[in-house]
Amino acid sequence: MVLRNAGFRVGTLSIRQAVSVPMVLRAALLRVVGRKPGNALDNLTLPAMWRLLADKVARIHRFVSVEEITGIPVVRVEGFYYLPPSPRTNHLGWIHAGVAAFDEYCRRFGRPDVIHAHNSDPAGLLAHRLSRRTGIPFVVTEHSTYFARGLVPRSLYGALRRAFRAASAAAVVGPALGDLLTRQLGIDDVDFEWIPNVVEEDVIDTAPSRNSRSPGEFRFLALGNLTPVKDHSLLLRAFQRAFGGTPNVFLRIGGDGELLESLKALSASLGISDRVEFLGRLSRPEVIDELDNCDAFVLPSRYETFGVVLIEAMARGKPVVSTACAGPDAVVLAEDGVLVPVGDVEALAEAMLAMQRDHAQYRQDEIRNRAILRFGPRRLVENLERLYAEAIAGNA
Numbered sequence: 001m002v003l004r005n006a007g008f009r010v011g012t013l014s015i016r017q018a019v020s021v022p023m024v025l026r027a028a029l030l031r032v033v034g035r036k037p038g039n040a041l042d043n044l045t046l047p048a049m050w051r052l053l054a055d056k057v058a059r060i061h062r063f064v065s066v067e068e069i070t071g072i073p074v075v076r077v078e079g080f081y082y083l084p085p086s087p088r089t090n091h092l093g094w095i096h097a098g099v100a101a102f103d104e105y106c107r108r109f110g111r112p113d114v115i116h117a118h119n120s121d122p123a124g125l126l127a128h129r130l131s132r133r134t135g136i137p138f139v140v141t142e143h144s145t146y147f148a149r150g151l152v153p154r155s156l157y158g159a160l161r162r163a164f165r166a167a168s169a170a171a172v173v174g175p176a177l178g179d180l181l182t183r184q185l186g187i188d189d190v191d192f193e194w195i196p197n198v199v200e201e202d203v204i205d206t207a208p209s210r211n212s213r214s215p216g217e218f219r220f221l222a223l224g225n226l227t228p229v230k231d232h233s234l235l236l237r238a239f240q241r242a243f244g245g246t247p248n249v250f251l252r253i254g255g256d257g258e259l260l261e262s263l264k265a266l267s268a269s270l271g272i273s274d275r276v277e278f279l280g281r282l283s284r285p286e287v288i289d290e291l292d293n294c295d296a297f298v299l300p301s302r303y304e305t306f307g308v309v310l311i312e313a314m315a316r317g318k319p320v321v322s323t324a325c326a327g328p329d330a331v332v333l334a335e336d337g338v339l340v341p342v343g344d345v346e347a348l349a350e351a352m353l354a355m356q357r358d359h360a361q362y363r364q365d366e367i368r369n370r371a372i373l374r375f376g377p378r379r380l381v382e383n384l385e386r387l388y389a390e391a392i393a394g395n396a
Helices: 021-032 044-060 090-109 121-132 153-166 177-183 233-243 260-269 284-293 308-316 326-329 343-360 363-373 377-395
Strands: 012-019 062-071 073-081 115-118 140-144 169-172 193-194 218-223 249-254 276-280 294-301 318-321 336-339
Touching: 012 021, 012 090, 021 044, 021 073, 021 140, 090 121, 090 284, 115 121, 115 260, 115 343, 121 140, 121 153, 140 153, 140 177, 140 377, 153 177, 169 177, 169 377, 177 193, 177 326, 218 233, 218 284, 218 343, 233 249, 233 260, 233 343, 249 284, 284 308, 294 308, 294 343, 308 318, 308 326, 308 363, 318 326, 318 343, 363 377
Parallel strands: 012 073, 115 140, 140 169, 169 193, 218 249, 218 294, 249 276, 294 318, 318 336
Antiparallel strands: 062 073
């Protein structure tokens, strides 16, 4: 959307995988012996299953559709898994379907000047295939936490190295992620550029509203999925250690996830449930309202490639406390807040105490203006425009 608003012609490929070849074969075999497959193929006759299999393998274009969302063409395709779903082989069917979606995009809207892949696995692998096939240059931006979490199979490393090396440019959303990719993939011959994520326009288009709370109340806010990597249990323990006996300090946690009930139980066992509120999943207007009505934002994650919630908080003028979990290290300046070691409950508690005590020293207007300058749409457009121009010039 940022690029479209800046005058670029933009299109998107959306690739989904639903069924696998083994799934269809098993369903067909069960149908032969008079049994239902017990899956999404239950309502298909045996001939329909064979047609589905033939179409997925040889006529994938039949599963391509096109729509327009906020003025941007989106080409969707329902792909399939060649083998049972596995991180080692999922990219095979994904790329097969992606080629069909790309062909339809070119047929309807013309050849793009540049292909931009967001994440190397599998989008970078598809972009590399398309570039070899068409001669169109491609760039890759890596956002994923999968490398840091050990979720990228080593069997893909060779293909990923070739894709990064063939790209006209490779970018990462944080310098630490570039260092990680260099070490993990062994690609010290690839120069990763840092192109930060962008603050969405709905965060910066309106001025922050004034807090409307009782005098003397202090409110921390955390936003994120309630999953282990976000480490909200660390936050609850730090909050209890810092403010267990302080009645006018509150913690609000927005987001939903697998750990909701266990985190509520931990809050109760720590004796802080009267001052900790779990807000559930929030809409965008609700996120902005919560940011405006907090005094400081806190991010306790074990790992972040970037930390979009941090720049959103800063763009609303809020100082932040964050773990130094890779991405935030390059995002949070001393004038914006405090970084603490990952997993250190004592350090996080001390930082939150200091934030509450010294909150007045942070200049909210300066935090907001600095965040918009560093992470606003204009900066992203400038970075990508330069990247695309270099890719096109290098391919001339």
